[in-house]
Amino acid sequence: MAGLRTAGAIALTLAVLALLGAGKTQLVAGSISAMAATFAIKEKQQRKQAVTLALGLVVALAAMSLGALLSTHVVAGDLFFLALIFAAVYSRRFGDRGTALGLIGFQVYFVSLFVGAGVSGLPGLCGTLVVAFVCSALVRFVVVPETPERVLRRLRAAFRARLAQLVSAQIELLDAGPDRVEKALEEVRRHTARLHESAMMIQGRLAEGTSDSATAALVQRRIADAEIAAERLGVLILTARSAERPDTLTLHLPHAPVPAASDRLTAQDGTTATLRRDLEALRLLVLRPVAEDRGTGVAQVRNRLLGYRDEENLPRASAAVQDVFRGIGETGRSVLGLRLALDGPQDESDDTPSTARSREELDAEDVAIARAEEDEEDTHDRTGWKRPTTRTAVQVSVGSALAIIGGEFLSSQRWYWAVLTCWVVFLNTASTGEILVKGYRRLLGTVLGVVAGALLASLVGSHTWTAFALVLLFIFAMFFTAPLSYALMSFFVTAMLGLLYTLLHTYSTGVLVLRIEETALGATCGVIAAALVLPVNTDRRTDELLATVLKRLGEVTGAAVDQLSGGPAIELLDKARDLDTALDDLRSSTQPLTHPITPLRARRETVRYLVALLETCAYHARSLAATADLLPYSKTVAADPRLKGAGRRIAHNIDVLVARVEDDDTEGVAETGPSLASMLETDRPGLPRHDRVTDRVLRHLQRLDEGVIGLARPLGVRVSTPANTASRGPAA
Numbered sequence: 001m002a003g004l005r006t007a008g009a010i011a012l013t014l015a016v017l018a019l020l021g022a023g024k025t026q027l028v029a030g031s032i033s034a035m036a037a038t039f040a041i042k043e044k045q046q047r048k049q050a051v052t053l054a055l056g057l058v059v060a061l062a063a064m065s066l067g068a069l070l071s072t073h074v075v076a077g078d079l080f081f082l083a084l085i086f087a088a089v090y091s092r093r094f095g096d097r098g099t100a101l102g103l104i105g106f107q108v109y110f111v112s113l114f115v116g117a118g119v120s121g122l123p124g125l126c127g128t129l130v131v132a133f134v135c136s137a138l139v140r141f142v143v144v145p146e147t148p149e150r151v152l153r154r155l156r157a158a159f160r161a162r163l164a165q166l167v168s169a170q171i172e173l174l175d176a177g178p179d180r181v182e183k184a185l186e187e188v189r190r191h192t193a194r195l196h197e198s199a200m201m202i203q204g205r206l207a208e209g210t211s212d213s214a215t216a217a218l219v220q221r222r223i224a225d226a227e228i229a230a231e232r233l234g235v236l237i238l239t240a241r242s243a244e245r246p247d248t249l250t251l252h253l254p255h256a257p258v259p260a261a262s263d264r265l266t267a268q269d270g271t272t273a274t275l276r277r278d279l280e281a282l283r284l285l286v287l288r289p290v291a292e293d294r295g296t297g298v299a300q301v302r303n304r305l306l307g308y309r310d311e312e313n314l315p316r317a318s319a320a321v322q323d324v325f326r327g328i329g330e331t332g333r334s335v336l337g338l339r340l341a342l343d344g345p346q347d348e349s350d351d352t353p354s355t356a357r358s359r360e361e362l363d364a365e366d367v368a369i370a371r372a373e374e375d376e377e378d379t380h381d382r383t384g385w386k387r388p389t390t391r392t393a394v395q396v397s398v399g400s401a402l403a404i405i406g407g408e409f410l411s412s413q414r415w416y417w418a419v420l421t422c423w424v425v426f427l428n429t430a431s432t433g434e435i436l437v438k439g440y441r442r443l444l445g446t447v448l449g450v451v452a453g454a455l456l457a458s459l460v461g462s463h464t465w466t467a468f469a470l471v472l473l474f475i476f477a478m479f480f481t482a483p484l485s486y487a488l489m490s491f492f493v494t495a496m497l498g499l500l501y502t503l504l505h506t507y508s509t510g511v512l513v514l515r516i517e518e519t520a521l522g523a524t525c526g527v528i529a530a531a532l533v534l535p536v537n538t539d540r541r542t543d544e545l546l547a548t549v550l551k552r553l554g555e556v557t558g559a560a561v562d563q564l565s566g567g568p569a570i571e572l573l574d575k576a577r578d579l580d581t582a583l584d585d586l587r588s589s590t591q592p593l594t595h596p597i598t599p600l601r602a603r604r605e606t607v608r609y610l611v612a613l614l615e616t617c618a619y620h621a622r623s624l625a626a627t628a629d630l631l632p633y634s635k636t637v638a639a640d641p642r643l644k645g646a647g648r649r650i651a652h653n654i655d656v657l658v659a660r661v662e663d664d665d666t667e668g669v670a671e672t673g674p675s676l677a678s679m680l681e682t683d684r685p686g687l688p689r690h691d692r693v694t695d696r697v698l699r700h701l702q703r704l705d706e707g708v709i710g711l712a713r714p715l716g717v718r719v720s721t722p723a724n725t726a727s728r729g730p731a732a
Contacts, residue, residue, distance in 0.1 A: 001144065001146065001154075002038075002039060002479045003475070003476040003477070003478070003479035003480045004144055004476065005038055005139055005140060005144045005146070006034075006035055006038045006039050006475055006476070006479055007472045007473075007475050007476045008139040008143055008144055009034040009035070009037070009038045009132075009135055009136040009139040009140070010030075010031050010034045010035055010471070010472055010475060011472055012034075012135040012138060012139055012143075013030045013031065013033075013034040013131055013132045013135040013136075014027060014030065014031060014468055016131050016135060017030050017128065017131060020131075022124070022128065024464065025115050025116075025121070026124055026125065026128045027468070028114075028115055028500050029111050029114075029115045029117075029125055029128050029129075030128045030129075030131060030132045031132075031468070031471065031500075032107070032110075032111045032114070033060065033107075033108060033111055033128065033129050033132035033133070034132040034133075034135055034136050035475060036060075036103065036104050036107035036108060036111075037053065037056060037057075037060070037104065037132055037133050037136040038136045038139070038140065039479070040056065040099075040100040040103040040104050040107070041053060041056070041096075041100045041140075042096045042099070042100065043096045043097065043100070044148045044151075044205070044209075045148065046141060046145075046146075046147060048096075048097070049140065049141075050137070050141070051097075052096075052097050052100050052101070053133060053136065053137055053140075055097075055101060056100060056101055056104040056133065057129065057130065057133045059101050059104050059105045059108075060104055060105070060108040060129050060133065061126055061129055062105075063084070063104075063105045063106075063108040063109040063112070064108050064109070064111070064112050064117060064122070064125055064126060064129055065122060065126070066080060066109070067108075067109045067111075067112025067113060067117050068112055068117040068118055068119050068121070068122045068125070069119060069122075071112070071116070071117060071118055071119075072118075078404050081109065081400070081404070081416075081419070082397050082400055082401055082404070084105060084106060084109055085106065085393075085396055085397055085400050085419070085423065086393045086394070086396070086397040087102065087105070087393075088102030088103065088105055088106040089102065089389065089392050089393035089396050089397075089426070090102075090389050090390065090393040091389075092389045092392075093389035093390075106423065108129070110416060110420060112125070113416045114416070148205060148209040149209050151205055151209060152202065152205045152206070152209030152210070153209075155198065155201050155202045155205060156202065156219075156342055158198050158201075159195070159198040159199065159202060159223060159226075160286055160287060160338075161287070162191065162194050162195045162198045163195060163226060163230055163286050163335075164283050164286045164287045165191050165194070165195075166188070166191040166192060166194075166195050166230050166234070167230070167233075167279060167282055167283040167286065168191075168283055169184070169187040169188045169190075169191045170188060170233060170234050170237050170279060171276060171279045171280065171283070172184045172187060172188075173185060173187075173188050173234070173237055173238065173241070174237055174240075174241065174272075174275065174276060174279065175276070178261060181241075181258050181261070182258050185238070185250070185251075185258055186254075188234050188238075188251065189251055189252070189254065192230075192231055192234060192251060195227055195230060195231075196227060196580070199223050199224070199227045199580075200577070200580060200581070200584065202219070202220075202223055203220065203223075203577050203580075206219060206220055217571075217573075218341050219341050219342070220573055220574075220577075221337075221341075221365065221573060221629070222334070222337045222338045222340075222341040222342070223338070224573050224576070224577075224622065224626060225333075225334040225337055225338070225626060226331070226334040226335060226337075226338050227622075228334075228619075228622055228623050228626050229327070229330045229331040229333070229334040230331055230334075231251070231619060232327055232330070232331075232623065233324070233327040233328065233330075233331050234251055235248055235251060236320075236323045236324045236326075236327040237324055237327075238250065238251070238259065239320050239323065240318075240320040240321050240323070240324050241261055241262065242259035242260065242261065242262055243259065243260040243261065243262040244259065244260070245320075246259040247616075247703075247706075248616045248619060248620065248703055248707075249612055249613060249616045249707070249710075251616075252612040252613075252615040252616050252619070253608065253609065253612035253613075254608060254612070256612075271315050271316075271317045271321060272321075274315060275321070275324060275325065275328075278304070278305060278308075278325070278328050279328065281301045281304070281305060282305060282328055282331060282332060282335070284301075285298070285301060285302060285305070285332070285335055286335055299350035299351075300350070302332065302336065302355060303350070303351065303352040303354065303355050305328055305329060305331075305332035306329055306332050306333060306336065306352070306354045306355045306358050307329070307352065307354045307355075308325045308326055308328055308329030308332070309326070309329035309330065309333065309354060309357075309358065310354050313354070314326070333358045333361075333362075336355075336358060336359070336362065337362045337365075340359075340362060361630075365629075365630070391534045391536070392426055394533060394534060395426065395529045395530055395533050395534060396422065396423060396426045396526075396529070398529040398533045399422040399426070399522075399525045399526045399528065399529030399530070399533075400419045400422050400423065400525070402422075402525040402528065402529065403415075403418035403419045403421070403422045403521060403522045403525040403526075404418070404419060406418060406521045406525065407419065407518055407521060407522075410514065410517055410518060410521065411514055411518070414511070414514055414515075414518060415518070417514075417515055417518035417519065417522065418518040418519070418521040418522035418525065419522065420522065421439075421442060421518065421519045421521075421522025421523055421526070422522040422523070422525050422526040422529075424438075424442065425438045425439045425442060425522070425523055425526040425527075426526060426530075431530075431536045431537065431538040431540075431541040431542075431589060431592070432527065432530045432531050432535055432536065432537065432538055433538030433541075433591075433592025433593065434538070434588075434589065434591065434592055435526055435527055435530045436527050436530075436592060437591060437592045438486060439522075439523030439524070439526055439527055440523070441485075441486040441487040441490065442486065442487070442490045442519060442523060443516075443519055443520055443523055444487045444490070445486070445487040445488060445489065445490025445491040445493070445494065446490055446491075446494045446515060446516055446519040447516055448487075448491045448494075449490060449491040449492065449493065449494025449495045449497075449498070450494055450498070450512040450513065450515060450516055452491065452494075452495040452498070453494055453495045453496075453497065453498020453499070453501075453512055454498065454509055454512055456470065456495060456498060456499060457498050457499065457501070457502045460499060460502060467499045467502055470496075470499055471496050471499050471500065474492045474493075474495055474496040474499075475492075475496065477492045478492040478493055478496070494512075494515065497515070498512055538589070538592050538593065541589050542586065542589050542590055542593070543661050543662075545582065545585050545586040545589050546586055546610075546661050547658055547661045547662050548582045548585075548586075549579070549582045549583050549586050549614055549618075550654055550657050550658045550661065551654075551658055552575070552578050552579035552582045552583075553579055553614075553617055553618065553621055553654060554651060554654040554655065554658070555575055555578075555579075556572065556575045556576050556578075556579050556621040556622075556624070556625055557621050557624065557647065557650055557651070557654070557704060558647065558651055559572055559575060559625070559628075560572055560621070560624040560625045560627070560628040561624070561643055561644060561646075561647030561650075561651075561701075562644065562647075563628040563629075563631060563639075564624070564627070564628050564631065564639060564640065564643050564697060565639060565640065565641050565642075565643045565644035565647070566639035566640075566641050569629075569631070572625035572626075572628055572629055573625060573626070573629065575625065576618075576621065576622045576625045576626075579618055579621060579622075580618060580622075583611075583614055583615065583618055586611065586614070587611055590607050590611060593607045594607050594608055606714050609714060610711065610714050610715075613707050613710050613711055614711070616703070616707050617704055617707040617708065617711075620700040620701075620703050620704040620707065621704060623696075623700045624697065624700050624701065624704070627696065627697055627700070643697075643701075646701065647701070649671055649672075649673070649705065650701070650704060650705050650708055652670075652671060653670040653671060653705075653708045653709065653712070654708055655668075656668035656669065656670050656712075656717055657670070657708065657711055657712065657715055657717060660715050660716065660717050661715065667718075668717065668718075669717070669718045669719070669720045670708070670709060670712045670717050670718070670719045670720070671719075671720055671721075672705075672709050672719055672720070672721050673721055
């Protein structure tokens with residue numbers, strides 16, 4: 001959508017300028033300005049977008065005017081450019097609007113340098129800016145409108161599609177032979193991660209895209225239920241086809257060994273066929289719109305799947321295979337809840353007792369969610385030089401100063417390409433390692449883009465509108481590929497610039513080669529500035545984020561255990577999503593450590609193992625939070641005060657890990673011992689099941705306990721048992 005909106009704004013700008021008889025210089029300036037006016041604005045509410053766009057036009061006119069006025073004053077122009085760069089980066093501390101205005105100011109000043117703006121051509125260029133911003137507004141608010149409600153609807157549809165894709169991958173895992181199981185398992189991992197990404201994107205849009213906080217909380221709950229149930233179903237399928245219960249880590253660690261296969265499924269061909277049929281039915285139920293639920297066919301399928309939540313409806317099979325059918329029943333319940341939350345009430349005339357019970361549970365949850373009050377946490381920004389925006393603004397300014405000086409030696413006319421690269425490599429990065437990786441990817445994309453640009457320039461020649469059509473195509477591709485590959489995005493940017501140079505009659509092979517040199521220089525200057533000026537070491541950054549993830553993990557686990565032990569109910573899913581957000585930040589910050597070009601191979605594997613373990617722990621913590629939320633209306637899960645004692649060991653071990661990460665000299669010891677299930681054994685035979693936590697809760701707690709102990713080895717924390725004390729150093 002961002003690509004369509006940007007390409008549409010540029011196309012409309014070009015059409016209007018062509019009708020007004022604008023020259024090629026104005027066409028190029030209008031194209032880049034329309035692009036900046038469109039992609040810079042990230043606010044969600046249309047009213048706020050309109051205000052920012054109006055303010056952006058004022059900033060753009062000022063930047064273009066100063067660029068033209070200072071074009072003949074080299075030193076003053078360079079000093080102003082540096083001041084503008086500092087202000088543009090520092091303005092990010094003021095939120096989306098400050099970020100947008102800073103970006104527009106920088107980009108439009110860059111446009112003035114790119115087209116060689118002078119005082120004589122200033123009126124025409126200012127008129128071009130007005131046309132570009134007006135066209136951007138028309139496309140944004142009329143042609144391709146974007147409202148929070150529309151975005152949320154698209155994200156919900158995407159979540160359903162991702163959920164169906166995950167079920168399809170799970171069916172492939174069920175059917176995979178020995179030679180295909182590794183590939184099938186990798187597909188399950190990939191689609192599980194994509195489903196989680198969709199859930200997190202929805203989380204970021206709920207507040208603006210729903211009518212009230214109660215509706216937002218309901219959708220959040222249903223999305224979380226579906227995600228957890230689908231991920232658990234994958235674990236159960238893997239268990240059913242394995243000779244022994246696999247670790248949940250297998251679904252999160254890339255290239256983890258595939259568990260040895262068993263003959264449970266092959267020995268029960270009839271049951272396996274039923275299992276495959278019901279998984280396919282689950283996939284179709286996820287995808288099928290409520291409007292098409294005519295007749296009794298869909299109701300029968302839904303009733304059959306939900307019936308597996310009752311023990312008497314399970315087929316005769318091994319315990320592991322029966323667990324898969326239970327998982328299908330729980331996933332079917334989450335899909336029913338998802339359909340009710342997203343599509344409203346549905347026909348209940350064909351409900352079986354199992355389906356009616358599931359609806360009653362969902363209705364009870366809806367009432368509880370509607371009455372809940374949303375808790376908000378206060379956040380305290382860092383101040384002074386520790387504030388990220390201040391530090392980055394200083395780093396970018398120093399790097400840009402170096403790029404200006406070095407760029408002048410390479411070319412007195414094209415030096416600004418080095419500055420642009422230095423600016424870009426700092427966007428959305430927070431450590432020296434991230435900047436180094438991003439600079440490498442930009443250089444790689446630029447080199448490949450130069451080759452493509454040279455080829456296209458020779459083919460297009462002086463065909464103006466053909467060149468602009470390709471520019472629009474490349475701009476769309478640039479936005480479409482940006483989330484997938486920064487190198488690929490840089491390729492399309494450079495190829496597009498080759499076409500723009502052709503239109504300005506300034507193209508030559510030497511110009512594109514100079515672009516490579518300036519890009520390499522800008523990336524180098526960025527890395528130097530990041531390493532020497534208020535540096536943020538990659539290890540220090542990852543340690544800070546790791547400590548945050550562990551703290552969030554402790555908060556979610558502690559709150560869930562407290563509630564499962566009979567404590568007061570609190571909003572657990574928000575805490576679980578805070579954990580997911582912190583884990584996503586950590587995963588992003590470790591990219592320099594896990595990149596294929598890193599020379600520290602053993603360390604790369606250790607980091608991957610650590611992140612996979614944390615993902616596994618986060619999954620079990622989310623599951624505990626979701627189960628704890630069921631306590632007020634569940635007939636199978638009851639509060640058990642003994643659970644608090646079992647949770648103390650996990651809480652203690654997490655505290656030890658946090659202390660170790662924050663201070664290498666800490667000598668805390670993690671504790672292990674008997675399983676948590678054995679700690680909850682009772683001396684009273686025949687104790688009713690509803691007086692205890694369910695087996696599922698115990699399994700999640702046990703896996704979480706094992707995962708936290710597993711983190712001790714790569715973090716260099718000693719682990720003690722009642723029988724002995726073992727020292728475990730960091731992984732080699």
